Amino acid sequence: MEGHPLALHDVMFIPALVAQASDEQNKKWLRRAQRREIVGCYAQTELGHGSNLRKLETTATYDVSTQEFVLHTPQITSLKWWPGGLGKSSNYAVVVANMIVKEKHLGPHSFLVQLRDEITHQSLKGITVGDIGPKLSFNAIDNGFLGFDNYRIPRTNLLMRHSRVEPDGTYVKPPHAKINYSAMVRVRSHMATGQGNFLAQALTIAVRYSTVRRQGFIESGEQEVKVLDYQTQQHRLFPSIAKAYAFTFAGYETIRLYEQLLKEVDTGNVSLMADLHALTSGLKSVVTHQTAQGIEQARMACGGHGYSQASYISEIFGVAVGGCTYEGENMVMLLQLARYLVKSVEQIKAGESGKLGPLVAYLAVKVDGVDLEKGVEEYMKAFQHVSRLQTWKASEKFLKLLKSGEKREVAWNKSSVELTRASRLHTRLYIAETFKRSVQEVADPRLKEVLTDLLHLHVNYELLDMATYALEDGFLSSSQLDYVRDQLYFYLAKIRPNAVSLVDSWEFSDMQLRSVLGRRDGNVYENLVAWAKASPLNKTDVLPSVEKYLKPMMNSKL
Numbered sequence: 001m002e003g004h005p006l007a008l009h010d011v012m013f014i015p016a017l018v019a020q021a022s023d024e025q026n027k028k029w030l031r032r033a034q035r036r037e038i039v040g041c042y043a044q045t046e047l048g049h050g051s052n053l054r055k056l057e058t059t060a061t062y063d064v065s066t067q068e069f070v071l072h073t074p075q076i077t078s079l080k081w082w083p084g085g086l087g088k089s090s091n092y093a094v095v096v097a098n099m100i101v102k103e104k105h106l107g108p109h110s111f112l113v114q115l116r117d118e119i120t121h122q123s124l125k126g127i128t129v130g131d132i133g134p135k136l137s138f139n140a141i142d143n144g145f146l147g148f149d150n151y152r153i154p155r156t157n158l159l160m161r162h163s164r165v166e167p168d169g170t171y172v173k174p175p176h177a178k179i180n181y182s183a184m185v186r187v188r189s190h191m192a193t194g195q196g197n198f199l200a201q202a203l204t205i206a207v208r209y210s211t212v213r214r215q216g217f218i219e220s221g222e223q224e225v226k227v228l229d230y231q232t233q234q235h236r237l238f239p240s241i242a243k244a245y246a247f248t249f250a251g252y253e254t255i256r257l258y259e260q261l262l263k264e265v266d267t268g269n270v271s272l273m274a275d276l277h278a279l280t281s282g283l284k285s286v287v288t289h290q291t292a293q294g295i296e297q298a299r300m301a302c303g304g305h306g307y308s309q310a311s312y313i314s315e316i317f318g319v320a321v322g323g324c325t326y327e328g329e330n331m332v333m334l335l336q337l338a339r340y341l342v343k344s345v346e347q348i349k350a351g352e353s354g355k356l357g358p359l360v361a362y363l364a365v366k367v368d369g370v371d372l373e374k375g376v377e378e379y380m381k382a383f384q385h386v387s388r389l390q391t392w393k394a395s396e397k398f399l400k401l402l403k404s405g406e407k408r409e410v411a412w413n414k415s416s417v418e419l420t421r422a423s424r425l426h427t428r429l430y431i432a433e434t435f436k437r438s439v440q441e442v443a444d445p446r447l448k449e450v451l452t453d454l455l456h457l458h459v460n461y462e463l464l465d466m467a468t469y470a471l472e473d474g475f476l477s478s479s480q481l482d483y484v485r486d487q488l489y490f491y492l493a494k495i496r497p498n499a500v501s502l503v504d505s506w507e508f509s510d511m512q513l514r515s516v517l518g519r520r521d522g523n524v525y526e527n528l529v530a531w532a533k534a535s536p537l538n539k540t541d542v543l544p545s546v547e548k549y550l551k552p553m554m555n556s557k558l
């Protein structure tokens with residue numbers, strides 16, 4: 001859970017080679033990387049810039065006389081900073097640097113760079129590399145820094161699947177300006193399943209513990225109740241169980257789309273790139289945020305013992321919450337999706353609704369009202385309505401400011417909170433729709449019934465959470481919201497008997513969970529005592545600090 005020093009080798013280094021190195025280059029590098037004869041990482045972020053990639057400062061200047069690129073770190077802010085596995089483990093890196101050929105700045109490009117000797121593992125001359133120090137979590141990963149002092153690499157180390165520099169310095173452009181960002185799009189496509197998995201771990205711990213923990217009464221005179229029987233506890237945990245399933249289903253879809261994109265790009269078709277970029281930008285942001293919230297609620301749902309490291313939930317939280325920042329800070333990525341939404345609105349206004357992609361076609365179709373009692377399809381229409389309403393409002397705000405003479409960037413900034421709200425609603429609609437589609441496809445009728453209950457819980461919880469938007473223009477009445485509330489409480493109670501099976505079905509082993517509270521056998525109290533006794537502070541009855549500090553204090557006459 002604390003991460004693995006080779007994680008980025010598999011998660012980004014190899015995928016970057018697969019997507020960006022030419023077949024010829026990969027004959028040399030890929031097999032070696034796959035056999036782990038070389039260990040790599042993905043070095044893009046710098047001390048001064050992570051979000052705004054156009055301002056990366058590391059330069060790769062082509063020297064036509066030697067047919068080499070000269071990598072250089074011009075100032076302190078240009079040091080690579082954060083890449084996982086860079087500090088101590090990797091001897092190679094895919095380095096993203098601003099490429100300069102014949103004095104022309106051609107923007108960020110990826111290069112394969114050797115950092116350390118393959119035998120001694122010592123850093124090479126011209127390279128400064130090290131670890132950036134302890135972090136909130138992920139401390140088994142050596143996130144690192146890296147500087148170049150006019151460090152030379154062969155021309156052929158530019159990853160040349162999509163763009164090239166010929167020996168004479170002729171630049172051959174890629175088919176899409178952002179194709180070099182593919183390693184990031186890949187990780188973002190995988191993040192919904194990855195984060196769903198983190199949330200699932202925390203919930204497994206909290207739900208199991210909530211059936212062991214007895215405290216208080218619902219009806220007097222009986223045995224104290226399992227805390228999972230409290231409606232508040234169910235409300236804290238069950239909507240997140242639904243989300244963990246929903247994120248996993250949505251993630252399967254984005255992984256499939258990424259694989260399709262890879263194939264299409266190889267045939268020169270880059271049309272899916274903008275759609276997938278927008279979709280994964282929104283999804284990674286909403287999913288990481290809701291996962292962090294869900295894990296924190298799971299921790300609190302375990303009361304005092306949730307705060308102990310014996311719960312292990314704090315470590316899961318630390319790792320998962322990193323996802324709000326890495327692969328694109330969440331606000332920044334929500335604004336990327338917002339660009340796509342605003343463009344879609346502009347298309348509709350220009351009478352070009354027919355050109356809209358399937359995920360945004362609903363923005364052009366108005367619905368007057370819904371009858372929620374008819375079922376999930378009506379909820380989808382309600383989600384579409386709130387997302388459409390907010391997307392149009394935010395877009396109109398931006399477009400009005402533009403029209404009034406504001407500069408584009410200023411108008412954008414003044415509309416940005418509203419735009420991020422639109423992105424979230426659009427993404428939550430997507431999650432609900434993929435959840436619905438996935439449940440409809442389940443063949444086993446008993447499984448389908450339980451998952452349908454979770455789906456109903458999800459749509460009621462989500463609609464209630466978006467109620468402000470739905471009430472704003474009178475789309476939903478307060479009596480409809482009362483119906484949503486009643487449905488929500490109905491499904492909390494209905495799911496209760498299946499709650500443990502729903503989390504057990506994720507099949508985490510005790511070794512994976514590392515939680516005293518979440519043990520499969522439920523022997524929490526005995527093991528909490530054993531865990532506490534094993535604490536380093538309990539190795540001796542009397543600590544050295546007693547002689548050193550406590551006694552002088554206690555014996556002092558002052």
Ligand SMILES: CC/C=C\C/C=C\C/C=C\C/C=C\C/C=C\CCCC(=O)SCCNC(=O)CCNC(=O)[C@H](O)C(C)(C)COP(=O)(O)OP(=O)(O)OC[C@H]1O[C@@H](n2cnc3c(N)ncnc32)[C@H](O)[C@@H]1OP(=O)(O)O
Pocket residue numbers: 007008011012042044045050051052053054084178181182184185186187190191193194195273274277325326327328329332336339340
């Ligand atoms: C197999 C398992 C995989 C994953 C694991 C899952 C879960 C995790 C589990 C364990 C994790 C273990 C280890 C992983 C841990 C950490 C890994 C972290 C690695 C990193 O963080 S790497 C660094 C990531 N950095 C970023 O994400 C930077 C964010 N910034 C950007 O991406 C860009 O700067 C930008 C997109 C914000 C802006 O780019 P720009 O300035 O170049 O572009 P513009 O804003 O001007 O936009 C122009 C135009 O281009 C479009 N665009 C931008 N990007 C793309 C893209 N990628 N594809 C397609 N199109 C793109 C943009 O939309 C604009 O279009 P428009 O038409 O003009 O509107």
Ligand SMILES: Cc1cc2nc3c(=O)[nH]c(=O)nc-3n(C[C@H](O)[C@H](O)[C@H](O)COP(=O)(O)OP(=O)(O)OC[C@H]3O[C@@H](n4cnc5c(N)ncnc54)[C@H](O)[C@@H]3O)c2cc1C
Pocket residue numbers: 008042043044045048049050051052081082083084138143322325326327328329330331332335
């Ligand atoms: C655990 C972890 C692992 C990482 N692994 C890697 C790795 O392997 N390789 C790698 O290269 N990098 C890695 N990173 C770096 C990571 O990708 C960046 O930190 C991330 O992209 C955010 O960039 P930043 O740090 O520049 O944030 P900043 O952009 O400085 O963000 C600070 C604040 O400014 C806001 N902001 C910035 N730009 C805008 C804007 N245009 N509009 C509105 N608000 C804005 C943000 O929303 C945020 O609130 C890792 C980071 C972490 C935490």
